[in-house]
Amino acid sequence: xxxxxxxxxxxxxxxxxxxxxxxxxQDGKIVADVPAHTRSIDARGMVVMxxxxxxxxxxxxxxxxxxRKLLPxxxxxxxxxxxxxxxxxxxxxxxxxxxxxxxxxxxxxxTVVEAATPPLAARHTxxxxxxxxxxxxxxxxxxxxxxxxxxxxxDEPGRVREAIAWWLEATGGYGVKLVNxxxxxxxxxxxxxxxxxxxxxPGVTPRQVIETIATAVHELGLPHPVHVHCNNLGVSGNxxxxxxxxxxxEGRRAHLAHLQFxxxxxxxxxxxxxxxxxxxxxxxxxxxxxxxxxxxxxxxxTTMTADAPVSAVLREITHGRWVNADTEAETGxxxxxxxxxxxxxxxxxxxxxGLELFLLSRDPWRLVLSTDHPNxxxxxxxxxxxxxLMDREFRNEQIGRVNRQAIKRTVLLDDLDREYTxxxxxxxxxxxxxxxxxxxxxxxxxxxADADITIYDDRDDREAMFAAPRYxxxxxxxxxxxxxxxxxxxxxxxxxxxxxxPSIEPTLEALFEDRYSVQFASYPVxxxxxxxxxxxxxxxxxx
Amino acid sequence: MADATCAGCxxxxxxxxxxxxxxxxxxxxRTCELGDAWFAERAAAKPPIARINGRFASVEEAAExxxxxxxxxxxxxxxGLGQTxxxxxxxxxxxxxxxxxxxxxxGGALDGAAGLAYQAIGSSTATFGEIRDRAALVVxxxxxxxxxxxxxxxxxxxxxAARDPRRALVVVDERRTATAExxxxxxxxxxxxxxxxxxxLRALVGGxxxxxxxxxxxxxxGLDALARRLLGAGHAVVxxxxxxxxxxxxxxxxxxxxxxxxxxxxxxHAAALGLRREGNALGAENVLAWQTGFPAxxxxxxxxxxxxxxEFSAVALLERGEIDAALVVxxxxxxxxxxxxxxxxxxxxxxxxxxxxxxTAAAARVAFATAADGVEIAGTAHRMDGVPVPLRAPxxxxxxxxxxxxxxxxxxxxx
Numbered sequence: 001x002x003x004x005x006x007x008x009x010x011x012x013x014x015x016x017x018x019x020x021x022x023x024x025x026q027d028g029k030i031v032a033d034v035p036a037h038t039r040s041i042d043a044r045g046m047v048v049m050x051x052x053x054x055x056x057x058x059x060x061x062x063x064x065x066x067x068r069k070l071l072p073x074x075x076x077x078x079x080x081x082x083x084x085x086x087x088x089x090x091x092x093x094x095x096x097x098x099x100x101x102x103x104x105x106x107x108x109x110x111t112v113v114e115a116a117t118p119p120l121a122a123r124h125t126x127x128x129x130x131x132x133x134x135x136x137x138x139x140x141x142x143x144x145x146x147x148x149x150x151x152x153x154x155d156e157p158g159r160v161r162e163a164i165a166w167w168l169e170a171t172g173g174y175g176v177k178l179v180n181x182x183x184x185x186x187x188x189x190x191x192x193x194x195x196x197x198x199x200x201x202p203g204v205t206p207r208q209v210i211e212t213i214a215t216a217v218h219e220l221g222l223p224h225p226v227h228v229h230c231n232n233l234g235v236s237g238n239x240x241x242x243x244x245x246x247x248x249x250e251g252r253r254a255h256l257a258h259l260q261f262x263x264x265x266x267x268x269x270x271x272x273x274x275x276x277x278x279x280x281x282x283x284x285x286x287x288x289x290x291x292x293x294x295x296x297x298x299x300x301x302t303t304m305t306a307d308a309p310v311s312a313v314l315r316e317i318t319h320g321r322w323v324n325a326d327t328e329a330e331t332g333x334x335x336x337x338x339x340x341x342x343x344x345x346x347x348x349x350x351x352x353x354g355l356e357l358f359l360l361s362r363d364p365w366r367l368v369l370s371t372d373h374p375n376x377x378x379x380x381x382x383x384x385x386x387x388x389l390m391d392r393e394f395r396n397e398q399i400g401r402v403n404r405q406a407i408k409r410t411v412l413l414d415d416l417d418r419e420y421t422x423x424x425x426x427x428x429x430x431x432x433x434x435x436x437x438x439x440x441x442x443x444x445x446x447x448x449a450d451a452d453i454t455i456y457d458d459r460d461d462r463e464a465m466f467a468a469p470r471y472x473x474x475x476x477x478x479x480x481x482x483x484x485x486x487x488x489x490x491x492x493x494x495x496x497x498x499x500x501x502p503s504i505e506p507t508l509e510a511l512f513e514d515r516y517s518v519q520f521a522s523y524p525v526x527x528x529x530x531x532x533x534x535x536x537x538x539x540x541x542x543x
Numbered sequence: 544m545a546d547a548t549c550a551g552c553x554x555x556x557x558x559x560x561x562x563x564x565x566x567x568x569x570x571x572x573r574t575c576e577l578g579d580a581w582f583a584e585r586a587a588a589k590p591p592i593a594r595i596n597g598r599f600a601s602v603e604e605a606a607e608x609x610x611x612x613x614x615x616x617x618x619x620x621x622x623g624l625g626q627t628x629x630x631x632x633x634x635x636x637x638x639x640x641x642x643x644x645x646x647x648x649x650g651g652a653l654d655g656a657a658g659l660a661y662q663a664i665g666s667s668t669a670t671f672g673e674i675r676d677r678a679a680l681v682v683x684x685x686x687x688x689x690x691x692x693x694x695x696x697x698x699x700x701x702x703x704a705a706r707d708p709r710r711a712l713v714v715v716d717e718r719r720t721a722t723a724e725x726x727x728x729x730x731x732x733x734x735x736x737x738x739x740x741x742x743x744l745r746a747l748v749g750g751x752x753x754x755x756x757x758x759x760x761x762x763x764x765g766l767d768a769l770a771r772r773l774l775g776a777g778h779a780v781v782x783x784x785x786x787x788x789x790x791x792x793x794x795x796x797x798x799x800x801x802x803x804x805x806x807x808x809x810x811x812h813a814a815a816l817g818l819r820r821e822g823n824a825l826g827a828e829n830v831l832a833w834q835t836g837f838p839a840x841x842x843x844x845x846x847x848x849x850x851x852x853x854e855f856s857a858v859a860l861l862e863r864g865e866i867d868a869a870l871v872v873x874x875x876x877x878x879x880x881x882x883x884x885x886x887x888x889x890x891x892x893x894x895x896x897x898x899x900x901x902x903t904a905a906a907a908r909v910a911f912a913t914a915a916d917g918v919e920i921a922g923t924a925h926r927m928d929g930v931p932v933p934l935r936a937p938x939x940x941x942x943x944x945x946x947x948x949x950x951x952x953x954x955x956x957x958x
Contacts, residue, residue: 072662124931327673
């Protein structure tokens with residue numbers, strides 16, 4: 001039992017914004033009250049929020065591990081020593097698994113989404129997640145370049161729903177991810193791609209893939225809507241592709257991944273411009289849509305994506321290290337280490353567009369803070385990003401340092417003087433993403449919620465404040481106390497529970513025969529040490 | 544009848560069926576000769592589960608003795624790992640960390656080292672299904688899968704009988720191998736010329752001028768023809784193994800190959816696949832990489848992971864006499880290391896954890912004869928193309944597996 005006494009509480013899901021009140025914990029859950037003699041944390045003058053929820057990051061699995069192996073110099077420069085409670089590790093932009101868990105926890109985050117898992121490699125991703133301590137984790141399953149699914153979409157679209165349900169159950173996944181639907185398949189064939197939603201190259205059009213799968217996800221009543229990395233990421237003029245994708249989704253809920261990378265104006269082949277205002281407008285007027293920003297932060301990053309053709313473009317820009325890994329029947333992977341520079345027009349424009357999206361958005365509940373870690377920058381840069389949003393003076397100072405031509409292409413110089421409040425920060429880093437993920441026990445401090453709580457010193461320097469929480473409580477246990485790691489037990493897997501018609505299995509088995517090189521019987525994960533402990537979040541069933 | 548996965552080589556064939564009668568192995572289907580031997584070795588009668596100095600001991604006593612050896616050592620080595628499950632490999636990393644040891648999987652010694660080349664420029668790779676279904680050209684560069692990975696060509700539909708006439712298999716090697724007998728073309732090239740040949744190919748595919756007078760030792764006609772095939776293929780994959788990546792020039796050769804594949808990638812979809820001898824060689828590197836950030840030659844001597852191939856490689860450390868105790872897991876280094884390294888190892892206090900009776904186990908101070916991963920103990924292996932496959936337990940096992948034994952040792956070191 002624990003009482004967090006007299007902190008300024010920010011619990012937007014329950015309408016609390018700075019009220020001084022106690023938060024009480026018992027048996028790992030928030031409760032209304034605890035006995036007077038209970039151990040108390042004196043939180044006077046401190047800010048109390050639910051634990052952070054990162055809706056889109058790359059922290060585990062074959063792609064992440066391939067990146068780890070590529071970056072020994074980053075690991076050499078950033079080591080974590082073994083202690084009585086913590087395993088040794090290394091950091092940088094792609095930390096080892098133990099380091100990932102500890103550092104997210106030290107940052108006040110308690111739930112993280114691994115955003116792109118090839119279902120064929122689910123048992124690898126699960127093993128890495130089991131070695132990621134403290135935080136609760138869930139993963140999204142890549143389905144947008146899946147060859148058996150393409151055949152079903154073309155020939156038996158009504159059964160796609162059952163297939164998706166089967167795939168989620170077979171992997172322990174939480175939701176459905178589409179990455180450049182159709183484009184990665186064209187890449188694997190012979191370095192191709194798709195450029196419009198109506199390209200027929202893959203055998204089904206991207207539009208058909210998006211429509212059919214979004215409908216299936218909707219009908220299954222999955223807790224998180226279809227999570228879409230649109231076609232044409234990074235391409236000048238891609239805002240039209242993004243709007244085309246959104247209109248295809250019309251009426252159905254969807255979450256757009258790293259929206260910043262999909263908000264470019266300009267002509268294809270020409271210099272990118274900003275279309276953040278148009279996309280922010282569209283998002284504002286379509287309540288069924290949500291997005292995470294994918295903010296670029298200056299400094300080192302590692303781009304890693306299932307969108308392998310994008311990595312080939314980056315390779316030609318950096319002339320540096322490049323990894324490509326084709327996964328049969330399902331997806332690709334590209335990795336290119338990258339540095340975002342203030343003086344570079346494109347990088348500064350990307351930075352500016354991300355900020356525009358944040359500052360122009362009118363509904364913080366549907367816009368989530370992310371850097372698409374580590375693509376736009378490490379999750380360790382979140383505190384700096386928060387300061388950029390909350391501190392107009394600091395923001396303007398930074399704007400003054402970056403490529404001028406790029407900033408002129410944005411509206412940041414047009415008296416965009418909005419400053420995010422602590423309540424809004426609490427929404428875009430915890431309450432909002434928890435709601436968008438359908439995690440009813442996360443992201444808030446009402447009775448019955450998981451006791452995942454972060455307590456910050458209230459400091460004027462918001463970067464310093466958010467970089468070093470005073471206390472972090474996970475399932476009611478203080479894991480960070482006075483800024484230091486105290487406990488480092490395992491977190492839990494969050495997975496979706498969804499039924500499927502078993503008649504889909506012989507259909508899939510026949511489709512697997514031609515496409516995969518593993519036995520159908522080997523494919524589903526059944527190993528209890530990988531799947532447990534887990535909490536199942538039930539799908540709502542047919543809508 | 545029960546499903547099984549054979550981990551006899553990096554193919555990790557998961558379509559094996561095992562017949563069990565009276566709790567014993569009665570038959571296996573679909574295995575190649577390596578797989579037959581792999582199952583037979585692991586289903587054979589075993590010595591006592593734990594021995595100290597050759598005398599029977601309990602698992603607890605032996606775990607305590609093993610922990611004592613590691614605790615007392617100032618420079619212990621944890622070695623092997625490629626023939627055990629990912630679950631056991633995790634325990635080995637925990638032991639190395641607790642003991643301040645160096646951990647180096649055997650894959651570096653057995654398959655050669657492409658790690659430095661990867662760190663320098665990265666690489667392009669593809670899983671079996673991609674190669675089977677899309678690669679119009681496959682080059683076996685100083686690799687003889689017909690012998691080293693007997694089911695691979697068949698699984699990739701590259702054997703002569705099954706190969707689509709629009710696909711081609713080319714072998715580059717010192718002499719005509721069994722794989723060359725299945726191939727469309729053979730380029731004879733001595734091993735010492737690999738780097739030059741790969742660099743010449745880079746020039747040929749990149750349309751760069753090549754001073755042919757200075758390449759007199761290379762089979763230029765064969766390389767010209769290969770360059771034309773590579774450029775015209777649309778999708779090309781190079782298989783390589785210890786022949787290319789082993790030996791003193793292994794890292795350079797791997798760099799040459801990865802650079803060639805990258806050059807090709809401008810116009811052609813190209814990939815390289817390293818053939819691994821052990822069933823879970825890649826798993827060992829993957830577990831080590833996700834837990835420490837580095838895939839091989841990791842030292843925990845300072846309390847945090849440091850890696851430096853060459854400095855912390857097992858062979859180098861042993862040859863320089865810088866190791867004073869060893870934990871060998873599912874590996875027989877006395878049979879495969881250099882004579883100098885093996886001689887040093889033989890002199891050291893050794894703990895061996897293995898399902899087989901090996902030369903190294905016979906020389907150990909503390910030896911555990913465990914249940915076999917993939918035969919009596921379930922787990923995970925990473926196939927050599929990165930696909931994780933389940934290891935099943937078709938035979939009932941009464942003794943602990945490697946994971947349990949290693950966990951018992953780790954527990955005694957944690958305190």
